[in-house]
Amino acid sequence: MSQNPAPDDAAIRRAGLINGLGAYLLWGVMPLVFAAAAPTGALELVSHRVIWSLVFCAGLLAFTGGFVRTWQIMRSPRTFGLLVLASVLIAINWTTFIYGVETNQLVEISLGYYLNPLISIGLGVIFLGEKLRPLQWTAVGFGLLAVIIVGIGLGRMPYLSFIVALSFGLYGLVKNKVGGRVGALEGMTVESLVLTVPSAIYLLFIASQGLQTFSGFGGWHVAVIIITGPATAIPLILFSAAARRIPLSWVGMLQYITPTIQFILGITVLGEAMSTPRWIGFFIIWIAVILLCTDLVRASRRRF
Numbered sequence: 001m002s003q004n005p006a007p008d009d010a011a012i013r014r015a016g017l018i019n020g021l022g023a024y025l026l027w028g029v030m031p032l033v034f035a036a037a038a039p040t041g042a043l044e045l046v047s048h049r050v051i052w053s054l055v056f057c058a059g060l061l062a063f064t065g066g067f068v069r070t071w072q073i074m075r076s077p078r079t080f081g082l083l084v085l086a087s088v089l090i091a092i093n094w095t096t097f098i099y100g101v102e103t104n105q106l107v108e109i110s111l112g113y114y115l116n117p118l119i120s121i122g123l124g125v126i127f128l129g130e131k132l133r134p135l136q137w138t139a140v141g142f143g144l145l146a147v148i149i150v151g152i153g154l155g156r157m158p159y160l161s162f163i164v165a166l167s168f169g170l171y172g173l174v175k176n177k178v179g180g181r182v183g184a185l186e187g188m189t190v191e192s193l194v195l196t197v198p199s200a201i202y203l204l205f206i207a208s209q210g211l212q213t214f215s216g217f218g219g220w221h222v223a224v225i226i227i228t229g230p231a232t233a234i235p236l237i238l239f240s241a242a243a244r245r246i247p248l249s250w251v252g253m254l255q256y257i258t259p260t261i262q263f264i265l266g267i268t269v270l271g272e273a274m275s276t277p278r279w280i281g282f283f284i285i286w287i288a289v290i291l292l293c294t295d296l297v298r299a300s301r302r303r304f
Contacts, residue, residue: 012245013245013246015241015245016241016242016243016244016245016246016250017242017245017246017250019238019239019241019242019245020238020239020242020243020246020250020251020254021254021257022235022238023235023236023238023239023242024235024239024254024255024257024258025257025261026231026234026235026238027235027258028257028258028259028260028261028262028265029261029265030231030235031101031106031109031262031265031266031270032265032269033224033227033228033231034097034098034101034102034228035101035102035270036224037221037224037225037228038102039213039217040213040214040221040225041102041213042095042098042099042102043095043202044202044203044206044212044213044214045098045225045228046091046094046095046098046199047198047199047200047202047203048199048203048214048225048226048228048229049094049228049229049232050091050192050195050196050199051192051196051199051200051203051229052225052226052227052228052229052230052232053188053192053228053229053230053232053233054189054192054193054196054229055229056229056230056232056233057185057188057189057192057233058189060185060233060237061185061186061189064185066183066185066186066189069183069186070186070189070190073181073182073186073187073190074190079178079181079182080190082174082177082178083178083182083187083190083191083194084194085174086171086174086175086178086187086191087190087191087192087194087195089167089168089170089171089174090167090168090171090191091195092163092167093163093164093167093168093171096109096160096163096164096167097109097164099160100160100164101270104266104270104271104272105160105272106262106263106265106266106270106272107262107263107266107267107272107274107278108150108154108158108160108161109160109161109164109262109266110259110260110262110263110266111146111147111150111158111161111259111281111282111285112158112160112161112162112163112164112165112168112259113164113165113168113255113258113259113262114143114256114259114282114285114286114288114289115143115146115147115161115162115165115285116164116165116168116169116255117252117255117292118139118140118143118165118288118292119165119166119168119169120169120172120173121136121139121140122140122169123169123170123172123173124173127173128173128176133295133299135291135292135294135295135298136291136292136295138291139288139289139291139292139295140288142284142285142287142288142291143285143288145284146281146282146284146285146288147161147162147281149277149280149281149284150277150278150281150282152277153275153276153277153278153280153281154277154278175187183240184236184237184239184240185233185237185240188232188233188236242254252292252293252296253293253296256289256293263282
């Protein structure tokens with residue numbers, strides 16, 4: 001009996017793969033948007049990103065008739081509380097990410113996103129009682145070794161990598177607790193809404209101090225900042241569409257597209273230096289990636 005998917009299934013998976021590639025490619029080139037927003041600082045840019053994301057999501061909700069679903073989510077204390085926690089975690093992740101771009105530390109940020117699956121595995125063991133397979137244990141060990149070697153090269157612990165990986169890993173854990181009851185668009189709308197009040201307060205404060213950079217640098221600068229809204233929402237919506245159509249093992253392997261693009265941008269476009277310990281550390285983390293992908297493929301074949 002043929003193991004090939006039926007034509008309809010093949011079309012669904014092909015669409016899912018295209019959506020997934022689109023999401024991770026957009027996430028990969030996101031640093032170019034943030035670099036183009038200079039001299040706007042990390043906190044100011046995150047605040048604008050939140051507000052313009054909310055505007056974009058509200059427009060999509062109006063088009064899809066999703067306001068009722070969003071209101072129902074907000075009326076559930078448990079779900080709303082989890083999304084509040086998720087919004088705090090993603091704000092930390094965004095701020096750290098943008099700070100890394102602004103300070104020419106994108107390579108260290110990319111290391112964090114390579115580490116993120118390993119952090120997620122560890123969180124699954126601690127909080128969800130998951131068991132690790134031998135290749136997963138080996139990959140975690142290689143990941144820890146890579147961090148140590150990169151840290152030696154930097155002369156300090158790569159804290160930006162840890163903040164990015166841990167905040168996004170915890171964000172994923174919280175979203176796992178929310179489950180499939182909340183769609184990507186509705187969830188992002190609620191998270192953006194939660195962050196809008198502190199974001200607006202911060203923007204009003206820096207404006208009162210004459211420190212805002214939204215205006216005064218031309219129409220292109222204003223456009224770039226506004227673009228951060230849809231640039232935040234669109235990849236998430238594409239990812240959600242992909243996750244429903246392709247196997248988890250495919251998603252697991254696609255996620256490495258983003259840090260790879262960021263790594264390449266860091267050493268080419270942004271001109272970051274790569275010392276020998278850094279190269280060794282990344283070589284080891286790439287071994288960990290190969291081990292994880294191999295494990296995902298094996299696990300997928302056993303299930304199917």
